[in-house]
Amino acid sequence: MQTNPRPSNSKLVIDIQFASPAIESTIEKTASNVLIRKWIKSTTNKEGLLTLRFVNAAEGKKLNFAFRKKDYATNVLTFPYEHSKGYVVADIIFCLPVIQKEAKAQGKTLKAHLAHLIIHGCLHAHGFDHEVEKDAKKMEALEIALLKKLGFANPYLSL
Template sequence: MPSNSKLLIDIQTASPAIEAALKKIASSALIKKWIKAATPLSGLLTLRFVNSTEGKKLNAAFRKKHYATNVLTFPYEHSKSALSADIIFCLPVIRKEAKEQGKTVKAHLAHLIVHGCLHAQGFDHEHEKETKKMEKLEVALLKKLGFTDPYLTTQ
């Protein structure tokens, strides 16, 4: 696989409150470790952490769904060796889902970062075969990062 040594990662937060909340979950260095584990390509990934208002606005504008969702991936360029994408994470939704699923916010965030990075590389879950392939890869990557299978119903 190509080396991701030239993968540029830009981490943005929508507000000081979101930045403070994110720092309580994971450091920038840890987030970058998760990204690099899931992204063997070079290029540019911008991760933006937002509140529910911005998350809802983006989901409505780009997916015609009028609610905030956990992660949105906007791939701009993808080849065998490089990619360019924005990945948006709605921190309040992620915290709520983690609580509902009985997971730590850190584990859920790691899963969604891996998930978003795979979308940026062209993986999808529109059909059952694609879903199984993507989920299998997510589970393997998360295991290497020290996390349990995020699809297990009891954790």
């Protein structure tokens, strides 16, 4: 994971990475980098560095085990390194096969589910969490509002 110092320019730097050309192709067919950046920017007005990495199940499982001691791939892992009033630095890992399976099982488009999880991961990078019911309700309400502004339905209705 990254521990990059603050970028010298004063803006939000967004680094989008793909573990393979196949993953990159699938994501690009679903949402362009420009659209993904729009989704990310909808969550923040802070400066900093957000790195999004799209991975396969093997890398997702390895990271989930290494950092959470869970022996399976999960949809999104967020590693917040710094978040303050005006600054954020985080790595956010997305496991494409898990996201695809979830979208299908929940009757959602891959695009809608991906938008939701990108917003979800970015909110984690900003210190939001859902371990306690009160915090979960606050985070979910913010996700719903942000997704609505972007033209997506409430992602919790179909669960």
